[in-house]
Amino acid sequence: MRSESQYRKRRREVAADLFVQSAEAVIAQKGYEGATMHDIAGAAGCAVGTLYLYFKNKEMLFNAMVTRHSHAIADQLARASAGVSGPLEQLRVRNEAMIAYFNAHREFFRIFYAADIGGRANIASNLRGSAMRAYLESKALEIEMARKAQTAGLIRTDIPPEEMIEFLHGVMVTTLARWSTAASIPPQENQKRLIWSLISGGLGVMRRGA
Amino acid sequence: MRSESQYRKRRREVAADLFVQSAEAVIAQKGYEGATMHDIAGAAGCAVGTLYLYFKNKEMLFNAMVTRHSHAIADQLARASAGVSGPLEQLRVRNEAMIAYFNAHREFFRIFYAADIGGRANIASNLRGSAMRAYLESKALEIEMARKAQTAGLIRTDIPPEEMIEFLHGVMVTTLARWSTAASIPPQENQKRLIWSLISGGLGVMRRGA
Amino acid sequence: MRSESQYRKRRREVAADLFVQSAEAVIAQKGYEGATMHDIAGAAGCAVGTLYLYFKNKEMLFNAMVTRHSHAIADQLARASAGVSGPLEQLRVRNEAMIAYFNAHREFFRIFYAADIGGRANIASNLRGSAMRAYLESKALEIEMARKAQTAGLIRTDIPPEEMIEFLHGVMVTTLARWSTAASIPPQENQKRLIWSLISGGLGVMRRGA
Amino acid sequence: MRSESQYRKRRREVAADLFVQSAEAVIAQKGYEGATMHDIAGAAGCAVGTLYLYFKNKEMLFNAMVTRHSHAIADQLARASAGVSGPLEQLRVRNEAMIAYFNAHREFFRIFYAADIGGRANIASNLRGSAMRAYLESKALEIEMARKAQTAGLIRTDIPPEEMIEFLHGVMVTTLARWSTAASIPPQENQKRLIWSLISGGLGVMRRGA
DNA sequence: CATGAATGAGATTTCATTCAT
DNA sequence: AATGAATGAAATCTCATTCAT
Numbered sequence: 040m041r042s043e044s045q046y047r048k049r050r051r052e053v054a055a056d057l058f059v060q061s062a063e064a065v066i067a068q069k070g071y072e073g074a075t076m077h078d079i080a081g082a083a084g085c086a087v088g089t090l091y092l093y094f095k096n097k098e099m100l101f102n103a104m105v106t107r108h109s110h111a112i113a114d115q116l117a118r119a120s121a122g123v124s125g126p127l128e129q130l131r132v133r134n135e136a137m138i139a140y141f142n143a144h145r146e147f148f149r150i151f152y153a154a155d156i157g158g159r160a161n162i163a164s165n166l167r168g169s170a171m172r173a174y175l176e177s178k179a180l181e182i183e184m185a186r187k188a189q190t191a192g193l194i195r196t197d198i199p200p201e202e203m204i205e206f207l208h209g210v211m212v213t214t215l216a217r218w219s220t221a222a223s224i225p226p227q228e229n230q231k232r233l234i235w236s237l238i239s240g241g242l243g244v245m246r247r248g249a
Numbered sequence: 250m251r252s253e254s255q256y257r258k259r260r261r262e263v264a265a266d267l268f269v270q271s272a273e274a275v276i277a278q279k280g281y282e283g284a285t286m287h288d289i290a291g292a293a294g295c296a297v298g299t300l301y302l303y304f305k306n307k308e309m310l311f312n313a314m315v316t317r318h319s320h321a322i323a324d325q326l327a328r329a330s331a332g333v334s335g336p337l338e339q340l341r342v343r344n345e346a347m348i349a350y351f352n353a354h355r356e357f358f359r360i361f362y363a364a365d366i367g368g369r370a371n372i373a374s375n376l377r378g379s380a381m382r383a384y385l386e387s388k389a390l391e392i393e394m395a396r397k398a399q400t401a402g403l404i405r406t407d408i409p410p411e412e413m414i415e416f417l418h419g420v421m422v423t424t425l426a427r428w429s430t431a432a433s434i435p436p437q438e439n440q441k442r443l444i445w446s447l448i449s450g451g452l453g454v455m456r457r458g459a
Numbered sequence: 460m461r462s463e464s465q466y467r468k469r470r471r472e473v474a475a476d477l478f479v480q481s482a483e484a485v486i487a488q489k490g491y492e493g494a495t496m497h498d499i500a501g502a503a504g505c506a507v508g509t510l511y512l513y514f515k516n517k518e519m520l521f522n523a524m525v526t527r528h529s530h531a532i533a534d535q536l537a538r539a540s541a542g543v544s545g546p547l548e549q550l551r552v553r554n555e556a557m558i559a560y561f562n563a564h565r566e567f568f569r570i571f572y573a574a575d576i577g578g579r580a581n582i583a584s585n586l587r588g589s590a591m592r593a594y595l596e597s598k599a600l601e602i603e604m605a606r607k608a609q610t611a612g613l614i615r616t617d618i619p620p621e622e623m624i625e626f627l628h629g630v631m632v633t634t635l636a637r638w639s640t641a642a643s644i645p646p647q648e649n650q651k652r653l654i655w656s657l658i659s660g661g662l663g664v665m666r667r668g669a
Numbered sequence: 670m671r672s673e674s675q676y677r678k679r680r681r682e683v684a685a686d687l688f689v690q691s692a693e694a695v696i697a698q699k700g701y702e703g704a705t706m707h708d709i710a711g712a713a714g715c716a717v718g719t720l721y722l723y724f725k726n727k728e729m730l731f732n733a734m735v736t737r738h739s740h741a742i743a744d745q746l747a748r749a750s751a752g753v754s755g756p757l758e759q760l761r762v763r764n765e766a767m768i769a770y771f772n773a774h775r776e777f778f779r780i781f782y783a784a785d786i787g788g789r790a791n792i793a794s795n796l797r798g799s800a801m802r803a804y805l806e807s808k809a810l811e812i813e814m815a816r817k818a819q820t821a822g823l824i825r826t827d828i829p830p831e832e833m834i835e836f837l838h839g840v841m842v843t844t845l846a847r848w849s850t851a852a853s854i855p856p857q858e859n860q861k862r863l864i865w866s867l868i869s870g871g872l873g874v875m876r877r878g879a
Numbered sequence: 880c881a882t883g884a885a886t887g888a889g890a891t892t893t894c895a896t897t898c899a900t
Numbered sequence: 901a902a903t904g905a906a907t908g909a910a911a912t913c914t915c916a917t918t919c920a921t
Contacts, residue, residue: 072281076911085886088885207452209423214415240405241451242448285895287894495891508892622863626872665823
């Protein structure tokens with residue numbers, strides 16, 4: 040009885056995952072509005088009606104997609120910075136983990152940034168669920184890291200930590216977004232080095248007296 | 250005859266401008282797909298059919314919108330950096346001009362970044378017209394400035410100038426985008442100082458030996 | 460300007476009427492759920508989208524249909540009983556007017572009784588607008604007539620006037636409903652005589668002593 | 670073997686009854702089209718597929734529902750009038766039996782009258798099975814009773830017995846239908862008295878000379 | 880017998896676009 | 901030039917029915 044139910048649950052989970060991935064592929068290519076439920080069903084190899092057995096409507100399917108990635112990313116970042124000491128070093132490895140995740144799920148990023156940055160209110164507003172919570176918690180954590188790094192004299196102190204984290208995300212996001220649509224991409228190690236280098240020192244404007 | 254034609258052309262231009270602005274307002278609020286031609290006509294105070302006298306279809310109306318801003322921005326940036334000497338200083342004033350433009354046309358930015366960064370292939374691909382050309386020329390100009398700044402020893406040299414300009418744009422874009430949806434925004438002078446400060450020095454990571 | 464607007468309004472009214480009539484014909488044949496918007500558009504000789512220019516949705520089209528008839532019936536009955544004196548006589552002519560209306564709009568009746576008597580809560584509940592108001596006012600008027608007829612010693616007094624009017628409606632309704640689906644119908648004068656005869660005296664059960 | 674089969678048959682009968690009752694409850698609340706097979710299965714505590722083991726499709730389930738009640742009603746009426754002598758008295762007790770049945774199965778009535786009176790052609794037409802036969806036989810019986818009552822001088826003779834029976838049914842049906850949706854209902858004895866009183870004498874219009 | 884996941888035809892509704900006035 | 905009524909393709913979502921387990 041119990042194991043039967045467990046089996047069912049598992050099967051359902053696997054199927055839902057498949058549908059989310061198909062949706063991802065289609066939406067990445069055609070955009071949210073451009074992707075029809077028929078397209079998605081076609082990509083998943085099922086009938087339209089089947090999608091509605093797993094997701095109440097198109098929006099919920101989209102939400103499920105974002106939620107899954109949000110949680111996965113939060114997990115990855117937490118795992119990456121777990122064994123690391125030093126707030127700046129933590130920020131760095133989190134950044135690298137993010138880049139690694141990006142390289143594994145490039146399609147998702149075009150969608151996410153579209154929704155995140157310019158997004159239509161309706162869609163963006165629906166991220167407020169657990170996905171948004173995970174995102175905000177993750178960000179709060181990093182702001183705390185930045186603050187500690189400032190206190191420890193590891194980074195400049197003339198800019199509030201909130202702005203620093205936003206800056207850090209911004210650099211990563213735009214760079215990844217650019218790569219997500221690019222024909223060729225530098226190897227992952229170079230990506231990490233370049234992005235972190237820019238985050239660390241920006242244009243590296245020389246002091247006049249130097 | 251000629252002046253008659255000129256007058257006509259001018260009138261047409263003015264009307265088209267009105268429509269583009271109306272479209273901008275509506276699209277900023279409802280997104281590209283969410284904005285109907287009826288909405289836009291309503292906002293402009295004309296009938297739907299009239300829009301089609303000025304733009305072949307919805308996409309061309311969108312294109313016109315982007316094109317106008319692209320050219321306006323290119324103009325503003327060129328004008329700003331005209332009387333300035335020194336490549337780094339030129340980059341800085343261009344950056345400030347961009348921020349000024351943003352503050353004057355905040356609505357447009359949400360649309361543009363959505364289309365530019367994560368955007369639907371269909372729309373993004375349509376930017377290839379004169380808008381894209383203006384954008385690319387402007388970017389090429391700035392890359393050249395960065396290269397000169399490197400040669401002049403004004404900025405670090407371990408990163409190719411192309412990446413530097415992308416970085417510069419990225420920081421500006423994400424910051425402006427964040428502000429474009431924010432409830433309250435810092436005064437323009439602070440915006441300029443903060444953004445340039447981050448672009449110049451990033452997190453300002455301290456050298457160990459220092 | 461004014462006359463232009465008047466003309467438009469009139470045209471709209473006429474078109475809406477046509478659509479309502481088409482809807483009526485189709486719904487009478489296939490029932491509310493069975494009648495598709497495509498069917499109705501087909502019957503009206505227009506495209507589906509056109510229906511939505513006149514009615515917000517299927518339900519509002521149905522509502523418009525009922526409302527129009529409700530008002531028309533109330534008008535007819537009021538007109539019929541206007542020049543008549545004597546409460547019982549008034550009830551009789553109203554009854555005849557109803558029968559006349561039925562003969563002119565037989566299709567509508569099958570729909571109305573379905574909605575009125577057994578109807579799905581959703582649809583019935585939407586009759587609460589002006590249609591329901593007209594219906595209830597008309598009924599209240601008749602109850603008052605029945606009361607007066609009792610006071611005047613024209614009809615029996617052992618049954619409350621409310622029940623009498625419900626009875627009167629019931630007899631008329633079921634008889635008309637039966638005829639509305641029947642292959643052949645008695646001539647209108649016979650209809651009136653038969654219905655009123657039954658309403659007046661029922662089965663005419665003889666008193667035992669008689 | 671035989672008893673085994675008997676047992677099976679009996680079990681099947683019981684299950685079918687349960688399903689019909691569940692369908693009744695759901696349809697009464699949501700209407701025929703509004704009630705989904707899932708709803709009904711849910712109400713019955715079985716899976717959708719199971720319903721299809723007992724009824725070929727939704728329509729047959731509906732038919733089974735009507736058929737069962739038709740037969741039950743016919744039985745009740747026959748039983749009620751069995752020990753009664755006098756055609757008019759038979760009609761009266763049958764009427765009372767009907768009212769009793771109604772009070773025991775109020776939900777069913779809203780459904781039945783909807784289908785019977787205004788009903789969708791598709792459903793109404795499907796009553797032609799044994800349900801319709803039972804109904805028509807019952808009606809024929811009552812027409813014969815009315816004819817006898819006329820011959821015996823118990824009721825008026827100026828109206829054909831067929832019309833009288835239709836009238837009798839009409840009064841009962843509309844009154845019961847009204848009560849089936851009403852918030853409060855008079856006690857059953859009063860129901861019987863009121864309905865029969867109206868059937869017997871209608872409005873009781875006084876002869877002028879009286 | 881029972882199950883319920885899967886199917887896909889079909890219904891409602893929207894909206895870019897056209898064209899007669 | 902301007903209008904806005906009309907169009908109809910296409911999208912979302914529902915639900916009766918089937919069938920492998």
